[in-house]
Amino acid sequence: MKLTTKFTLWYFAIMLVVLLTGGYIVYYEIQDKISRVEVARHQRLNDLIAEQVRRGGDYSNSPTRKRATVTVIPADSVPRGGSSYYTRGIDWNPEFQVNEYRLMVTSYYQIKGQYYRITTYSFIPSFYQLLPGVVDSFKWILLMLLVLVIVSAGLIPKYILAPFKRTLKVIQSFDVKQHSAIRLPQTRTSEFLELNVFLEKMTEKAREDYQSLKEFTENASHELQTPTAIIRGKLDLLMESDIRDEQAILIAEMQNALERLSRIHSSLTLLTKLENQEYDGSSPVCISVLARGILDSFDELIEMKSLRLDAKIAEKVYVPLNPALADLLLTNLVSNAIRHNEAPAGERGWIMVNLAKEGLMISNSGREPQVPVMELFERFKKGNPGGDSIGIGLAIVRQICDLTGFTIQYQFHDGIHTLAVGFTDRVPASRLLQNLGLPLHHVKTVT
């Protein structure tokens, strides 16, 4: 939910509470005020009648006596304390022939030694008649407020949140690899200012950490590669000196170990670089052309292992990927399929490559792996522990996929290894495995 929507909803809730309470207060205030005014008027009238009585004379036709009753009362029935009180309630209004709300004021006077009770009344609008008016006016107020809040909710946040949005934009485009510190827009809002200061600090720290990590990787790479290069050179030279057969074997074994060391090292460096996202540039690369080229380059190896290659490559499949990484991804997948290809006795091994807009599937015949297939994506995990590989090719493949937002799945079924890479979110690798399932005739092929 948007911040503005939240604010608006809260405003509505508060407004509703305030208006309801306000309505209640207004209603009672009006009711009270009307009563008071009426009571004051009648008291004045009563005073006037008392004055007329004091003066003497016939006032029975005077308009003041229209709704007045003047009664002489014995002294003991004068209530102690107050000289006046009022009552109200529903009563019959003979003028309108209807029951109405009546206010009656009774006052006591002592005139010329006698006690008088003077009572006057009038019909006033009932409070129930007032209520719809109050409700109506508050309805209009509520409506007006609603319109105002909605309109302002659309306009004001644009102005208030503008610095926040600008900050967000800067942060979204932040890249730990960038060489300069981020520049956040100026703002007078203290919260945003605080946020900006924090973000500036944090991104600066991230940048520094990234730089030092990168430097470390590069230094480690440099420092390790040089001694490896020296040893390799010395062995190259030693090989040419006059050596005995046993020594030759020793040198060969050293060469092998050295080769492994150097491969592990360069692969790990590559993985680190991938993790640090040092390969950017996600302009679309035509993977169809790339795939053809790579299959061509592996042609001889495929032939040497007498494998059958069945490639279905759709034209013009573009994926947003660094070309070097795309190359690495395909090379690793294809060479993996060649390397771990093993067909049952008497059959010919095969590789099937299927590239479509949605993704890539590479299947090959092979032995059952000794660990669950999805674990093969981990570093140094090998399906065949005795093999020559160092078990890092698929880790690199997965890293590239993670980096690019591709999905990847590995499946082993019935002597068939299948790796699926889904290029889009819509069609994940698992769907590819279901939909582009292998035609069965490949399994049964016998040479």
Added chain:
Amino acid sequence: MLIIEDNQELARNIRDFLGREGYICESSETVEGATEKLTLFQYDCILLDIGLPDGSGIGLLNLIRSEHKESNVLIISAKNALDDKIIGLEKGADDYITKPFHLAELHARIRAVYRRKNLGGTNIVEFNEISLNTDTFEARVAGKLLDTTPKEFDLLLYFIVNKNRVLSRQAIAAHLWGDYTDNLANFDFVYQHVKNLRRKISNAGGLDYIGTVYGLGYKFNSHQDG
């Protein structure tokens, strides 16, 4: 040849190896020393390490390109960083090799660069009855065209350039398949390629120069008795 490399042992490896090929090598460990040598002498080929103790080798490239237009420059770097490679090649280096490399590979690269620049068009490598055209990738034995695959051609060229040297299977694999040979059981393939190549040469009537060195690899012997 000038070897600009801060690691003395590595520089000595290169000097020893190339010295046997008849190259006259000098080496320098610093930018300063290299600058002095470059202003005083002319070199056919310069091997340049990027990471030097007193500066980057990239800076030296500018000097080399302004003063020594004819020299071939080959960058040696431990950083397999794409940036270095691109900058290096843009600034006028002729090729780029990443540590750790096989000395035979370095030699092959030097020769390739030299061929490209100095022979001006006639890119023919000849050895006795074998001749290789590095432009058209045609291999001929006594004038007869050999039907070689690109990898076999590459292999033969590698052998001839590094003749009379023991080439380990690792070095050959690295040469043929580059840095990412990781996933390939490459030694079997090396064996296959060498076998096929030998068969093709002898079928065409060439001598069998390629010999197996016990435990280590192969060797192209120029002194064949027959």
